Every structure is written in structure tokens, then in C-alpha cells.
Amino acid sequence: MIIKTFHFSYGSNFKKVISKIVSFIYNTMVCMFILFIYSLIIATINYKLKYQINDINLNIIKIFEICLGVAISIYILIPSFLPQKVVISEKIVKVYRHCLFLNPFMIFRGFNDTILISQIKDVYRPINKDKFLKPIPVNVIDWNNMLIIEINNSLNTEYYIPVENSNEFIDKVNKRIEMVNSENQNIRTDNN
Numbered sequence: 001m002i003i004k005t006f007h008f009s010y011g012s013n014f015k016k017v018i019s020k021i022v023s024f025i026y027n028t029m030v031c032m033f034i035l036f037i038y039s040l041i042i043a044t045i046n047y048k049l050k051y052q053i054n055d056i057n058l059n060i061i062k063i064f065e066i067c068l069g070v071a072i073s074i075y076i077l078i079p080s081f082l083p084q085k086v087v088i089s090e091k092i093v094k095v096y097r098h099c100l101f102l103n104p105f106m107i108f109r110g111f112n113d114t115i116l117i118s119q120i121k122d123v124y125r126p127i128n129k130d131k132f133l134k135p136i137p138v139n140v141i142d143w144n145n146m147l148i149i150e151i152n153n154s155l156n157t158e159y160y161i162p163v164e165n166s167n168e169f170i171d172k173v174n175k176r177i178e179m180v181n182s183e184n185q186n187i188r189t190d191n192n
Helices: 013-049 055-081 166-191
Strands: 004-007 085-088 092-096 113-116 120-124 146-151 158-162
Touching: 004 166, 013 055, 085 166, 120 166, 146 166
Parallel strands: none
Antiparallel strands: 004 085, 085 092, 092 113, 120 146, 146 158
16 A cells, blocks of 8 residues: 655745644633633532542542643643644545634544545645635645645535645545546446
């Protein structure tokens, strides 16, 4: 199985640093919101437990709750610094974006997205740059290397991905699409 990895393109190292800082700030805000909700739930539970168990056990539970809060923070904040990339294999395109989006219907799109090559309708460069509410995985956009992977499903899903060597990426994906289509054609022929 031939696997090809393409790293995200930011345009320059300065833009990459800015993009990572903005992602970290955004993830920090999300983390603070989640920790606020978590602390409200924990405070309610601790208030009820205060009268049911002794202080030693309550202190042990509080230490566990603090450790869980730290683990939640790490889980939300660390992805800001993970490398963003796209991996193409024989039958899938795996996108490692590690970011959350403001759109509530797409908020979790971005953590290890898997796109089946058989579902890809088209890979192309965007015509216009007015994509404010689109799930673009970087904060400072390199429009020269931005690509759109359009999925053939009922939602007409689009993935905006800025990749280094974007022309090579388009060629690789198109070759994989042709290969999968010819395999499917051969399977249909063999079954008839």
C-alpha cells in the first residue's frame, strides 16, 4: 500500500506561528467554557457528597476531580500544536486538522477526518476567497495552496485543505479516484 503525506501549507513560517497561536487561544477559550461547566457539575456533586461521606474520602475525590480537569485541559489544548497534515492511502484520504470550528454543526470536524476516495466528487482550487463561515483549518490562509475536496453525499460536504505541493496532491487524489473507479468497474463486470 502506497501512502503519501502532505503537510499543511501556511504560506510562511510567520503565518504558521500566527495560525498556531490563534488556534491555541481559541482552544483555550473552548477549554475555559468546558471547565466552567465541569466545575459547576463538580460543585453540585461535592455539595451533595459533603453530608454523605467523611472529609478524607471527599478530599480524595476532589484530587481526582482536579486531575480530571487537568486531563480535559491537556486533551483540548495540546492539539493546537500537533502537526496538521493529509495522508493519502489506496482507499482513503485522512485529514489531521486538530482544530474545532465555530459552526456548531461542524464543531468536531477536524480531528482525524477520514474521507473515502470512492466518495470524492472533485478536488479543485477555490474560485473566490470569501469563505468566512467555511471550516478552514488554518487561521492565516495560504490561498495559493488552498484546495477543496468535495464529497458526493447528501450534504455535499466540502473540506478546505491548504497543502504543500497542491498540484501533486490533486494528481495523487485523481489517480486514486481513477484506480478505485476501475476496481469497482472490474468488480461489477466480474459479478455479471
